[in-house]
Amino acid sequence: MESIQAIKQRFGIIGNDPKLNRAIEKAIQVSPTDISVLVTGESGVGKESIPKIIHQLSHRKHGKYIAVNCGAIPEGTIDSELFGHEKGAFTGATQTRNGYFEVADGGTIFLDEVGELPLTTQVRLLRVLENGEFIKVGSSKVQKTNVRIVAATNVNMFEAIKKEKFREDLYYRLSTVEINIPPLRERKEDIHLLFRKFASDFALKYKMPTVKLTDEAISLLLKYRFNGNIRQLRNVAEQISVLEQNRTINGLTLKNYLPDTGSNLPAVVNNSKSESDFSSEREILYKVLFDMKSDLNDLKKLTMELMKNGTESDVQKDNERLIQKIYGDDDKDDDYESAIEDLEVLSIPEHVEKKESAITETEDKYHFAEEIEEEETLSLQDKELELIKKSLERHNGKRKLAAEELGISERTLYRKIKQYDL
Numbered sequence: 001m002e003s004i005q006a007i008k009q010r011f012g013i014i015g016n017d018p019k020l021n022r023a024i025e026k027a028i029q030v031s032p033t034d035i036s037v038l039v040t041g042e043s044g045v046g047k048e049s050i051p052k053i054i055h056q057l058s059h060r061k062h063g064k065y066i067a068v069n070c071g072a073i074p075e076g077t078i079d080s081e082l083f084g085h086e087k088g089a090f091t092g093a094t095q096t097r098n099g100y101f102e103v104a105d106g107g108t109i110f111l112d113e114v115g116e117l118p119l120t121t122q123v124r125l126l127r128v129l130e131n132g133e134f135i136k137v138g139s140s141k142v143q144k145t146n147v148r149i150v151a152a153t154n155v156n157m158f159e160a161i162k163k164e165k166f167r168e169d170l171y172y173r174l175s176t177v178e179i180n181i182p183p184l185r186e187r188k189e190d191i192h193l194l195f196r197k198f199a200s201d202f203a204l205k206y207k208m209p210t211v212k213l214t215d216e217a218i219s220l221l222l223k224y225r226f227n228g229n230i231r232q233l234r235n236v237a238e239q240i241s242v243l244e245q246n247r248t249i250n251g252l253t254l255k256n257y258l259p260d261t262g263s264n265l266p267a268v269v270n271n272s273k274s275e276s277d278f279s280s281e282r283e284i285l286y287k288v289l290f291d292m293k294s295d296l297n298d299l300k301k302l303t304m305e306l307m308k309n310g311t312e313s314d315v316q317k318d319n320e321r322l323i324q325k326i327y328g329d330d331d332k333d334d335d336y337e338s339a340i341e342d343l344e345v346l347s348i349p350e351h352v353e354k355k356e357s358a359i360t361e362t363e364d365k366y367h368f369a370e371e372i373e374e375e376e377t378l379s380l381q382d383k384e385l386e387l388i389k390k391s392l393e394r395h396n397g398k399r400k401l402a403a404e405e406l407g408i409s410e411r412t413l414y415r416k417i418k419q420y421d422l
Helices: 004-011 018-030 049-056 078-083 119-131 157-162 168-174 188-206 215-223 229-243 251-255 273-309 312-327 333-346 380-394 399-406 410-420
Strands: 037-040 065-069 108-112 133-135 142-144 148-153 177-180 352-361 366-374
Touching: 004 018, 004 049, 018 049, 018 177, 037 049, 037 168, 049 065, 049 108, 049 148, 078 119, 119 133, 119 148, 119 168, 157 168, 188 215, 188 229, 215 251, 380 399, 380 410, 399 410
Parallel strands: 037 148, 037 177, 065 108, 108 148
Antiparallel strands: 133 142, 352 366
């Protein structure tokens, strides 16, 4: 059995992290068997190296090795790609096609991004894992295949199972042995080593001197999170190798190639935060509505009291007080005029007799019901005209004094005078 160091050199794996070494050791141990393996890890950590190690160290090394990116194949054609189809099975199927499981018979299939498989395809894959049987699309004939399946995913499989996006029985079939590849941020000692390897490779590729990092730049590189893992580090090394004229890279220069991701610490997501925010907004809304209901109830009560016992002067004073309460202390003519017009309905007949009233109070609402029989009827317009005439007579036609007495603006009184042709 080859050593871990020999395997690294053979497959071009850079790094000495203990977690990485453990992943390679598990791959070496499981390779002589035919059991299924699930490789897990974030995107860009290099999961594709593990299936190659398993295949090359197994007795299937002379058979075919096929890597399939499940996330890159459209849902409508993935069954045909994996299991094949018969001629005429669907529109465009002009001839019979062999699928990957038939072509790779006796070899290994690497299913990358297996978490992206549709549920219908998952059922077919489960049957292959259980007894090696599959059926081509558009066929009724059961075929047998002898393949070793190594799958990889960067999604949380337990979350996918919980959301019913992945079959639990298929997960346990695939993950007989699970190999996890650590993210680059957990392999601090390997980051500079990888950068130097990439810089050397690009120097040869583009025929230019190799870039080197200062101590300040190395420190910055080690502190960076690298959400894209090795793939992102490789891209950074390539950009610097191509774009920078100065082959010695300091921290300031390197920082220009590292996207600002805010904090290098992992984000803590509080799932109850949104519910709390909505709860607070609801409480504020309820308070506003209750305040509005209270103001409306005060207005109703005042109206009922005025209808029962009010005199002309009392009505006018209460009108002014109510306007001040509802509209505030703003003395602008337009606002005051609008308030008066809204509440002119409170100028009621002088003599009213209460016939029947009932006020019922519940937890959230006031219900008012009252029938009133009028002994003397005058229209509101006639009453308003009479009040304006009397006030103008008392003040010898001086509109300003009359308006003050009536509790309205001079502009409103002028408009009323024109309206009634006084």
